[in-house]
Amino acid sequence: MGSRAREEASRAICLLVVGALASCGNPPAPDFRIRNAGVVVRSEAAFTNRADFPARVETTLDAALRYWGGTWDQLEGKTIVFEGERHVACGGTTDAVGCYDGEIRVSTQDAGQTVRCVEETVLVHEVGHAVIGDPDHTDPRWMDFSPVARDLDGRPGYDDHGDVPCRIYLSLWRHPPPASGPAGLAVAAAN
Numbered sequence: 001m002g003s004r005a006r007e008e009a010s011r012a013i014c015l016l017v018v019g020a021l022a023s024c025g026n027p028p029a030p031d032f033r034i035r036n037a038g039v040v041v042r043s044e045a046a047f048t049n050r051a052d053f054p055a056r057v058e059t060t061l062d063a064a065l066r067y068w069g070g071t072w073d074q075l076e077g078k079t080i081v082f083e084g085e086r087h088v089a090c091g092g093t094t095d096a097v098g099c100y101d102g103e104i105r106v107s108t109q110d111a112g113q114t115v116r117c118v119e120e121t122v123l124v125h126e127v128g129h130a131v132i133g134d135p136d137h138t139d140p141r142w143m144d145f146s147p148v149a150r151d152l153d154g155r156p157g158y159d160d161h162g163d164v165p166c167r168i169y170l171s172l173w174r175h176p177p178p179a180s181g182p183a184g185l186a187v188a189a190a191n
Contacts (some may be wrong), residue, residue, distance in 0.1 A: 043084030116157030
């Protein structure tokens with residue numbers, strides 16, 4: 001192989017490597033933005049295809065931020081992903097319906113059934129993690145979502161046939177704090 005052929009082959013390999021590295025770990029391009037947060041939709045749930053979806057995401061985020069004492073600055077540069085699968089990956093767990101690990105990911109399914117509005121997802125819960133952290137759910141607000149539910153109540157939901165009720169199930173958002181077991185060990189509370 002001549003020096004020119006080696007140089008061209010080397011350049012081609014470098015371009016491939018740079019291209020591959022550039023695509024690793026990059027978040028997907030947002031489908032739309034709310035303030036300074038990107039929103040990615042990987043779901044065919046009817047509510048994600050409605051014209052009011054961006055506004056509903058924004059007002060749900062706003063209600064969640066107020067509930068948790070947060071500000072829009074805490075979501076700046078974050079990506080919020082609506083996944084059509086029943087579960088989202090979260091750390092070593094593959095059966096979560098929501099996750100915050102620097103990015104917010106929520107499933108648009110609950111127990112295998114497609115939810116009918118953004119308010120039925122665990123978005124409010126995951127915003128809590130973005131604002132206060134608290135992976136062990138020790139803050140008492142994890143058990144009382146009544147104020148934010150009142151803010152979001154009465155909105156329509158959607159299915160493939162049109163408008164349906166949007167039902168907010170507080171049990172989906174709640175997370176009991178860990179109970180203290182023997183010798184101070186954290187034990188998951190039974191529901």
